[in-house]
Amino acid sequence: MEKIINYLLHFGSLNDQQISLVKKHATELLLYEGDYFSEAGKVASQVGFILEGVIRVSYYNKDGEDVTRYFIDEDNFVVDLNSFDNRIPSSEYVQAVTDCKFLVFSKKSWENLSLTILGWDAIVAKITPKGLLQKIQRISPLIAEDAATRYRTFLERYPGIANRVALVFIASYLGITPSSLSRIRRNIS
Incomplete structure (x- = not known):
């Protein structure tokens, strides 16, 4: 749990009460190699922070071939942001390629943190461009x-x-x- 708190504190400040609230809303999720965190055709319903393991983001091309777009490893958030924010079906698969351990926030928990923690949206607003830049740099x-x-x-x-x-x-x-x-x-x- 401390890993995510330390990560968040790089982007803004949280007091002890806010840190407790973040911890309260996070649940641990274990995925085994081959399991999906989110799938194409379904609406992304959670934000994850990878504690251990590697995931890959992939899609099927017009020829039906499975194409890996990029990988994400420890100490990074993972979410299909467009699907999660806009509640539309995802076009990509997010799959564990090793056994993985995450801290996960449901859509409701994420929104609750936004409504409850003053400055949460500012922290997320600083994390998002970093994640998008990494995504661009990681694309095949x-x-x-x-x-x-x-x-x-x-x-x-x-x-x-x-x-x-x-x-x-x-x-x-x-x-x-x-x-x-x-x-x-x-x-x-």
């Missing part, structure tokens, strides 16, 4: 780069994730086949 690199360069960029962007996530998901993110990724990894090592 341009296909114009060669595969080896994309993999090196992945390693820079996601230090520590390459050994935790299935190669098939990394290959999907890079826009290459798993066998091509294996070959690149052998040549880089």
Whole structure:
């Protein structure tokens, strides 16, 4: 619980009573590898803060292929913001690619914090652009780069994730086949 409080305090101040309220509204959620945090076609109903594990955001392209857009790891919020805020069906899947532990806020709890904690919206307003910038930076690199360069960029962007996530998901993110990724990894090592 302290991880999320420390994270929030980087973006604003909370007194002891407000911290207690945040803790009261957070519930712990465990997802196993392969489980979904939210799914395409459904309205996102919760905001999560990842305590342990890695999730991936993906979609199915016009050819029916599962494409990984980006990964999110510990000490980050995860939510399909457009779906959550506007109560519209999501177009993406948010899936655990390792066993994950989250602190989760329901839509009602999130709104309650907004109504109860003076300055909550200001904290969220500072977190949101940071998250959006990370999202833009994490979206799969341009296909114009060669595969080896994309993999090196992945390693820079996601230090520590390459050994935790299935190669098939990394290959999907890079826009290459798993066998091509294996070959690149052998040549880089």
